[in-house]
């Protein structure tokens with residue numbers, strides 16, 4: 388299964404299901420990866436993790452190559468010290484990817500930063516209340532507490548993917564407390580989020596949009612409302 392599209396925020400996206408073959412194929416998975424990516428993948432001891440790493444880069448490269456009019460193997464991907472991916476040959480463009488056990492989702496924004504996060508709906512969360520306590524603002528916690536248990540899990544994933552998408556768009560990932568990002572109008576798309584401890588040069592207000600096409604997953608894309616390029 389696979390698909391692609393464009394969010395109204397000016398973001399192109401592409402996803403596909405991961406197959407065990409992604410890290411197998413008698414070593415053919417190495418094709419198209421840079422030497423440092425091959426080394427990284429070889430260091431991933433769990434087959435499923437390697438497969439998702441390989442698949443995510445393949446999907447992102449195909450998306451960028453189509454946009455840039457080049458071959459996927461010609462697309463160079465680098466990462467900042469905090470782990471954010473960027474495209475050294477297209478300095479104005481932003482890219483971001485996310486993988487779960489079953490699918491990978493890659494995004495490209497030609498003219499600015501973007502973050503994306505993907506979570507599996509059917510995967511149980513061990514201690515949801517504890518996670519809500521460590522990840523959500525007081526207001527988000529109150530909203531979630533008011534929901535019936537059957538809805539709380541899904542609603543939390545919507546909030547969580549919004550937070551992670553913003554933190555990835557900032558290039559900071561979970562080096563920042565997710566409670567510092569507040570997600571608003573959670574049930575709507577597009578919606579918005581605000582980072583409450585902004586740093587100079589980094590956007591505090593973000594727009595969020597969900598991607599609904601990936602079965603059994605919640606996906607959210609984030610772009611800054613006010614354009615700044617931040618590499619973490």
Ligand SMILES: CC(C)(COP(=O)(O)OP(=O)(O)OC[C@H]1O[C@@H](n2cnc3c(N)ncnc32)[C@H](O)[C@@H]1OP(=O)(O)O)[C@@H](O)C(=O)NCCC(=O)NCCS
Nearest residue numbers: 440469470471472484485486504505555558559560561562
């Ligand atoms: C980035 C992070 C939010 C990823 O979340 P996740 O749900 O576990 O995993 P996802 O599949 O959604 O995303 C992983 C991808 O996010 C991207 N990513 C990693 N760090 C990132 C960052 N700082 N900013 C933006 N994107 C980042 C990478 O592309 C990564 O995939 P890759 O390793 O295959 O390249 C989180 O794992 C993280 O922050 N990790 C770094 C740990 C950290 O910051 N520790 C504190 C010390 S500074």
